Amino acid sequence: MSTETKQAYTVQEAAKAYGVSTDTIRSSIKRGDLSAKYPTSRPVLGAKELESWFNSLPDEAPQ
Structure with a gap:
């Protein structure tokens, strides 16, 4: 069993x-809420970036 922590997604x-749709992730990148890296033409998201993004989300559903 590997004990390595995933660094990028x-x-x-x-x-x-994170239990959301790919559209939610892509929209967050487009808005600038998530900062992606592009080692190729496809975005890669750092684990710390994702955690910060998730922690910044509202605690209650929109009205």
Whole structure:
């Protein structure tokens, strides 16, 4: 069993890990709420960036 912590996520992996849709992740990148890196043409999201983004989300549903 590996004890390594994942450092970066694809959009699909991030969506699955945080229980949201890929559209939510992509929209957050487009708005600038999430900062992606582009080692290729596809965005990669850092684990710390995702955690900060998630922690900044509202605690209550919109009215």
